[in-house]
Each structure stands twice: as C-alpha cells, then as structure tokens.
Amino acid sequence: MTTKISIPDFSIPSRIDQVGVEERAARFTKRSIKNETKTNGLLLTLNMIDLTTLEGKDSEGKVKQLCSKAMHLHEAYPGLPTVAAVCVYPSMVKTAKKALGNSGIKVASVATAFPSGQSSAEIKLLDTKLAVDDGADEVDMVISRGRFLQGDYNFVFDEIAAIKEACGKARLKVILETGELVTLDKVRKASDIAMYAGADFIKTSTGKISPAATMPVTLVMLEAIREFYYKTGIQIGMKPAGGISKSKLALHYLVMLNETLGEDWMNNQWFRFGASSLANDVLMQLMKQRTGVYQSSNYFSND
Amino acid sequence: MAKEKDNTLRLKFDSSRNLAPAPESRSAAKIDSKYDLFINGKFEKPDSKKYFDTINPADEEKLSEVAEANEADVDKAVKAARNAYDKTWKKMPAKERAKYIYRIARMMQEKARELAIIETLDAGKPIRESRDFDIPMAANHFFYYAGWADKLEYAFPNRKANSLGVAGQIIPWNFPLLMAAWKIAPALATGNTVVLKASETTPLTAMKLAEIIQEADLPPGVVNILTGAGATGAAIVNHPDVNKIAFTGSTEVGKIIQRAIAGTDKKATLELGGKAANIIFEDAPLDQAVEGVINGIFFNQGHVCCAGSRLFVQESVFDEVIRKIKDRLESLIVGNPLDKNTDIGAINSRAQLDTIHKYIKIGINEGGEMFESSCALPSKGFYCRPTIFTNVSQSSRISQEEIFGPVLAIQSFRTDDEVIEKANNTPYGLSAGVWTDKGSKIFNLTTKLRAGVVWANTFNKFDPTSPFGGYKESGFGREGGLHGLSPYLNLGSY
Numbered sequence: 001m002t003t004k005i006s007i008p009d010f011s012i013p014s015r016i017d018q019v020g021v022e023e024r025a026a027r028f029t030k031r032s033i034k035n036e037t038k039t040n041g042l043l044l045t046l047n048m049i050d051l052t053t054l055e056g057k058d059s060e061g062k063v064k065q066l067c068s069k070a071m072h073l074h075e076a077y078p079g080l081p082t083v084a085a086v087c088v089y090p091s092m093v094k095t096a097k098k099a100l101g102n103s104g105i106k107v108a109s110v111a112t113a114f115p116s117g118q119s120s121a122e123i124k125l126l127d128t129k130l131a132v133d134d135g136a137d138e139v140d141m142v143i144s145r146g147r148f149l150q151g152d153y154n155f156v157f158d159e160i161a162a163i164k165e166a167c168g169k170a171r172l173k174v175i176l177e178t179g180e181l182v183t184l185d186k187v188r189k190a191s192d193i194a195m196y197a198g199a200d201f202i203k204t205s206t207g208k209i210s211p212a213a214t215m216p217v218t219l220v221m222l223e224a225i226r227e228f229y230y231k232t233g234i235q236i237g238m239k240p241a242g243g244i245s246k247s248k249l250a251l252h253y254l255v256m257l258n259e260t261l262g263e264d265w266m267n268n269q270w271f272r273f274g275a276s277s278l279a280n281d282v283l284m285q286l287m288k289q290r291t292g293v294y295q296s297s298n299y300f301s302n303d
Numbered sequence: 304m305a306k307e308k309d310n311t312l313r314l315k316f317d318s319s320r321n322l323a324p325a326p327e328s329r330s331a332a333k334i335d336s337k338y339d340l341f342i343n344g345k346f347e348k349p350d351s352k353k354y355f356d357t358i359n360p361a362d363e364e365k366l367s368e369v370a371e372a373n374e375a376d377v378d379k380a381v382k383a384a385r386n387a388y389d390k391t392w393k394k395m396p397a398k399e400r401a402k403y404i405y406r407i408a409r410m411m412q413e414k415a416r417e418l419a420i421i422e423t424l425d426a427g428k429p430i431r432e433s434r435d436f437d438i439p440m441a442a443n444h445f446f447y448y449a450g451w452a453d454k455l456e457y458a459f460p461n462r463k464a465n466s467l468g469v470a471g472q473i474i475p476w477n478f479p480l481l482m483a484a485w486k487i488a489p490a491l492a493t494g495n496t497v498v499l500k501a502s503e504t505t506p507l508t509a510m511k512l513a514e515i516i517q518e519a520d521l522p523p524g525v526v527n528i529l530t531g532a533g534a535t536g537a538a539i540v541n542h543p544d545v546n547k548i549a550f551t552g553s554t555e556v557g558k559i560i561q562r563a564i565a566g567t568d569k570k571a572t573l574e575l576g577g578k579a580a581n582i583i584f585e586d587a588p589l590d591q592a593v594e595g596v597i598n599g600i601f602f603n604q605g606h607v608c609c610a611g612s613r614l615f616v617q618e619s620v621f622d623e624v625i626r627k628i629k630d631r632l633e634s635l636i637v638g639n640p641l642d643k644n645t646d647i648g649a650i651n652s653r654a655q656l657d658t659i660h661k662y663i664k665i666g667i668n669e670g671g672e673m674f675e676s677s678c679a680l681p682s683k684g685f686y687c688r689p690t691i692f693t694n695v696s697q698s699s700r701i702s703q704e705e706i707f708g709p710v711l712a713i714q715s716f717r718t719d720d721e722v723i724e725k726a727n728n729t730p731y732g733l734s735a736g737v738w739t740d741k742g743s744k745i746f747n748l749t750t751k752l753r754a755g756v757v758w759a760n761t762f763n764k765f766d767p768t769s770p771f772g773g774y775k776e777s778g779f780g781r782e783g784g785l786h787g788l789s790p791y792l793n794l795g796s797y
C-alpha cells in the first residue's frame with residue numbers, strides 16, 4: 001500500500017446514534033431469505049466460521065477432534081465447504097497446525113493475555129510470538145479496555161501496532177470486547193483505533209463477556225470499515241464472535257454485510273463468524289433444505 | 304512450496320438485489336369482483352348504476368370494480384348518518400360507543416394479514432410497510448380513540464364536549480386504510496356519525512373496513528363508506544346537512560373545499576401537501592442521518608405528504624453524505640410490492656407516474672444533476688427508480704413543488720440561519736427533520752422551523768397519541784392525540 005494514511009485525532013468524540021443503529025439493524029432481519037439464496041447463504045456461513053474452542057480444560061485430543069470436524073463437517077452432505085479457521089489458545093497451535101495439515105484451513109490463535117488483556121507489554125508480545133512461531137496463521141488479540149476507557153487512546157494504538165509487528169505474516173484480528181465498551185460511540189472509536197494501528201480484522205468479542213456480538217454493534221463496526229476503506233483504500237475484515245449460534249441469525253448478519261459493505265466482503269477472506277455451535281445448526285438447516293425434513297441433532301457430530 | 308487449497312467461496316450469496324423471491328400469498332386475501340356502496344349498514348347498489356375498475360399498479364391487472372356514488376347516493380348516505388346520529392349514536396352512553404370502536408380495532412387486528420395484502424395489491428406499497436406500518440397503525444388509532452370516548456370531560460376540563468353531527472370525510476390514496484382510521488376513529492369517539500369517501504384508485508381496504516364495521520354490528524348509518532372520484536367528494540362537501548369536513552389530499556383540492564364551505568357553518572380540518580426539509584449538520588451521526596433521509600423520502604415510494612423531499616446538507620460533510628446516499632440507493636430493492644424483500648413498490652397510478660416523470664424532466668432541464676439507482680424495473684406496472692438531484696437551488700421547481708414520488712432535491716448550506724431561512728422558504732409547512740448531535744441546536748431549530756412536526760435525529764415517526772398537521776398551505780387542524788378530538792367537538796360551558 002502506497003497510500004499515505006493520515007491518522008485522525010482520536011480525542012474527537014465519535015457520533016453514533018444508538019436508536020438509528022438499532023432501527024437499521026432490525027431492518028436487516030426483515031429480509032426473507034429463501035430457496036437457493038438460503039442454501040448459498042448457509043454454505044457461505046459454514047465457510048466463514050472460525051471453529052473455536054477456548055477453554056481451560058482444552059486438551060490435545062479435543063483440539064484434534066475439532067480439527068477433524070473442521071475438515072469433515074458432515075460427510076452425509078457431499079461437497080460441503082470447510083470452515084475458515086480453527087481458533088485455539090497458543091498452547092494448542094502446534095497440535096491444530098499438525099491436525100489440519102494442508103487442508104487450507106487456517107489456524108487462529110488468541111494471544112495478548114486473552115481474554116482480559118491484563119498483563120505487561122512484554123508478556124503480550126511473548127504470547128503473540130509463541131503463537132506465531134508455532135505456526136498460527138492468524139492472531140486474535142484483545143485490546144486493553146481499561147486503558148481505552150481511561151481515554152489513553154495512544155497506549156491502545158501503540159499496543160496494537162506493536163502486536164501487529166510481532167505477527168509478521170500472520171493476519172491480526174483485534175478484539176474490541178464491545179460488551180465492556182458499552183456505548184456504540186466507544187465501539188466506533190475502538191474500531192477506528194484498531195484499523196489505523198494496523199488491524200487486518202476487527203472482532204467484537206472474546207465470547208467470555210456478555211453481551212458478545214450483536215447486530216447493532218456489528219453494524220457500527222462495518223460502517224467504520226466502510227469509512228476506513230473509502231479513506232485509505234484498505235480493506236479490513238470483520239469478525240462478530242459469540243452469541244451467534246443459529247442459522248437464521250447468521251443469515252441476517254450476511255444480509256447486513258452485503259448491504260453495508262457489498263459483495264467484495266462476502267467471503268471468508270473478509271468476514272468470519274467466531275462460533276462453536278453455529279456449524280451444527282447450519283448443517284441441520286442445509287439438510288432440511290435438501291431433504292425437506294429436519295433431522296435430530298443426534299445425526300450431527302458434537303466436537 | 305505446494306499451493307494451498309483455496310477454500311474461499313466468492314459471492315455465492317447473491318448480491319442484495321438478487322434474493323430469491325419471497326412473495327406474500329395472494330390467496331390469503333379475498334377480494335370480491337364488485338363492491339357496492341356501504342350505506343346505512345348495508346351494501347347498496349349505486350343510484351348512478353355506474354362502476355369503475357380498480358387496478359393493481361404493480362401489474363396493471365384489474366382487481367375489482369367499485370360503485371361510483373353520485374349526489375343522490377351521497378344524499379342517501381348523509382340522511383342515514385343524520386338519522387343514526389339523532390336516533391342512536393348521540394344518545395348512546397360514551398362507554399358503549401367505546402366498545403364498538405374497540406371491537407373494530409380488534410377485528411382489524413384479526414384480519415391484519417388480509418388487509419395488508421389487499422392494501423399492497425391496490426396501492427402498490429411494499430408488503431413490509433402495509434404489514435408492519437399501515438395496518439397495525441390503523442388498528443392502533445381505533446384502540447387509542449376508543450379509550451378517549453368516555454373521558455372527554457378529562458380531555459377538556461370544565462368544558463362540555465358536544466359532538467357536531469355528521470362528519471364528511473375524504474381520504475387520499477397514499478395510506479388508504481390508515482387515513483380511514485385517522486378520520487373515523489376520532490369522529491366516532493366524540494359521538495359523530497360519518498360519511499367517508501375512499502380514493503378512487505385505492506378503495507378496497509375501505510370496503511373491507513365496511514365489512515368489518517358491518518360484522519362488528521355498529522348501528523346502521525353510523526359509518527357510511529362511499530367510493531367515487533372528485534365529483535363524489537364535491538357532493539359530500541356541498542351537502543347542506545354535513546357539519547364537518549375532514550380532508551386529506553392535495554393543497555389544490557383543499558383550496559377548492561375551503562372556497563366551497565366559506566359562508567357555511569361547516570367546520571373543517573385540512574391536511575394537505577408538503578415539501579419537508581431534512582437538515583443534516585456536520586456534527587450529525589451521518590450514517591444514521593443518511594438512513595433517516597432514505598426512509599424520509601423513499602417510504603411508500605415518496606407518496607407521503609410529510610416526506611422529507613428537500614435535503615439540506617452542511618457544506619463540510621456534503622460530499623460524504625452524497626456518497627453515502629448513493630451507496631444506500633444501490634441496496635434498495637425495487638419491485639413486486641408483494642415480495643417481502645421489496646423496499647420500494649409500485650407508483651400508485653399511471654397519472655402519478657407521469658407527474659413524477661414530468662418533474663424529473665424539469666429537474667434535468669433546470670440543470671440539476673440527477674443520480675438514480677441502477678436497478679432494473681419490472682416490465683409491467685408503474686415503477687420509478689429512487690432518484691436524487693444535486694445542484695438544485697431554491698428557485699428550482701423540484702425544490703418548490705410537491706412531487707409526491709421517490710425524488711429527492713439536495714442543496715448545501717453553511718450557517719444555521721441560512722438553512723432556517725431556506726427551509727421555511729416554501730408555501731408548505733407540514734414537517735421537517737433536524738440531524739445533529741447537539742441538543743441545543745435541535746431546540747433552536749424546532750422553535751424556528753415553521754412546520755407542524757419537526758423530527759430530531761429521526762424521521763417519519765407516527766403514533767396515535769401524537770398530533771399531526773400543518774402550517775401555511777399544508778393545512779390546519781390536528782389529527783391524532785388529544786388534539787385530534789377537538790376538531791370533532793363544540794366545546795361549550797356547563
């Protein structure tokens with residue numbers, strides 16, 4: 001990129017009207033997605049999933065199982081795409097990398113003292129380095145919400161920029177943890193800081209805080225991406241994470257994506273769902289589209 | 304290095320305009336092949352013996368035919384209304400009147416789906432709007448005014464609220480059932496009887512309402528519903544035994560009505576045209592403001608008297624706002640009104656489509672820069688792409704005259720005083736919109752904009768509890784809310 005980017009003054013408050021955002025977000029849910037549009041949307045949803053396991057009790061076996069699921073979502077439905085990535089803690093990156101082989105599925109690792117981000121700069125960089133050295137293709141970092149809410153925007157900016165440097169070739173997703181930012185003004189501000197500091201993706205949540213991703217929050221972030229794109233020509237990805245477990249909701253997100261950022265973003269290079277249970281619901285709906293009947297959840301593997 | 308397998312699916316989820324059809328089922332609505340006049344609780348053949356067709360503007364197919372009421376029919380309806388007023392309605396305890404109004408409201412809710420489909424077929428408006436706005440809002444007006452019926456002494460303390468008698472009501476084609484509700488509900492709540500004329504292009508939901516009223520067992524003659532064109536309306540206005548005229552429609556006809564009733568003791572409320580200014584300041588939440596502008600002008604194909612048809616954008620954000628509006632235009636779906644995904648449906652009639660095209664031509668000839676959505680239009684039916692004009696001035700006809708279609712005239716401004724002057728520089732004064740993050744600016748503008756409704760950081764919001772009406776040539780009198788009661792009452796002392 002040769003475009004000269006001028007960094008805006010982050011001390012100027014952002015202006016987002018919550019009522020208007022909620023109305024617009026609700027409007028997307030009025031779209032009626034049927035037949036081939038539905039099938040295509042569901043297939044695309046599968047292809048956009050970051051299949052995730054982020055628990056203290058994660059074991060190598062669990063991660064291997066998850067990777068197997070990622071590659072073979074449902075053999076009863078031939079020709080299914082794979083998910084986009086498997087998302088794990090840094091300690092599991094090696095295992096996941098090995099299990100996924102050359103399937104094309106990326107390994108994403110959370111880093112920077114996930115989920116709270118309450119650690120020193122050195123630890124956060126080491127955490128990132130651990131993940132990248134073990135072969136992570138993508139790094140999902142958390143921002144320091146405490147410093148952000150204090151108004152210490154330069155600190156947050158510098159931290160993201162430093163992690164971006166440590167990522168090397170790995171793509172960086174910046175988790176804003178919108179549930180802790182509370183207002184949409186702050187969501188917009190954090191989105192802008194992350195993008196200008198070098199994020200490849202901006203992501204709503206860790207999944208450890210409620211509320212996680214919501215449509216209004218995601219809309220504000222998509223609009224921030226649109227603005228950034230128009231200003232710099234740089235495309236930034238979006239990843240809502242947490243709380244999207246049903247196909248219908250996922251389709252609403254895709255409608256929102258399509259009508260906000262258009263078709264260039266309608267692929268897993270630029271949009272991801274961070275989810276653990278969404279895949280099975282999508283599979284169930286796809287089988288329904290094909291066979292006309294719903295199957296019991298026992299027919300879909302839990303991993 | 305082995306090339307990695309590419310798992311990226313591209314654009315399989317079709318672009319926002321190419322969604323698979325999701326039409327509402329037409330068979331869920333029953334439309335008779337012919338409708339008579341609803342007079343004195345019965346459907347009666349017209350004295351004129353004439354019927355005219357009503358068509359679906361989305362495909363120009365005939366839906367049904369309705370009777371054309373002449374002077375004799377109007378006279379019959381007014382006599383029925385007078386009789387019902389004197390013998391039944393005036394004497395009925397208010398809380399009994401309220402029960403009837405409640406019953407109508409509930410029956411409208413029960414038949415909401417059918418009413419929505421018919422409204423969409425007859426008027427061309429998207430099913431999303433008739434389903435989510437027109438029909439629920441119409442029922443809400445009946446619910447709301449049912450509540451007032453036995454509380455008039457609290458609405459007007461220390462005044463005696465006397466009903467007027469027979470109200471002659473004439474409604475337009477843009478919100479057919481909703482306008483009927485706006486007119487009938489307060490009239491009944493205040494103890495008046497009604498002769499209502501539906502618009503000639505959209506009579507069907509009014510006739511369905513007549514069926515509901517009949518089924519609700521409202522005493523015969525309390526509500527009479529006629530169909531016909533201008534001559535029928537004139538017969539109502541000129542009938543000597545009508546006590547009040549309530550009209551919603553064009554300013555031109557409003558003036559004719561006022562001339563006609565001059566010198567009589569008929570009361571009147573007129574809700575006429577508009578050319579609302581939507582004003583975006585540089586400190587506004589721009590994405591939400593743009594959404595408001597889009598809804599303000601393209602709601603119901605722009606067939607809205609309070610549509611935000613003039614946009615004023617502060618110079619410093621002008622280019623950005625125009626870019627956002629153009630992007631948004633591209634994601635609007637224009638097409639079959641019955642499809643649940645349609646954002647902009649069919650223009651109500653051939654005549655209205657011609658008017659809109661005429662104004663678009665005028666706009667281009669005046670040197671306006673036109674931009675329209677690139678969407679394809681259906682081959683049959685009356686459709687118009689959402690259109691915006693920049694490089695427009697105050698002297699342009701497209702920024703002075705009401706187009707009543709999906710056409711937005713955009714100007715820029717520098718200072719607050721300038722935009723207030725420009726916004727008020729119109730014969731109309733129905734509504735306005737202000738978009739800014741600054742509360743004090745909102746209050747400064749709302750006190751200075753000469754418009755009946757001023758929305759701040761939103762647009763086209765309606766509620767039965769909120770009064771609606773105009774300044775200047777946008778009419779007088781208020782409908783909705785407590786204010787909507789008084790035009791149907793003579794307030795005396797005890």
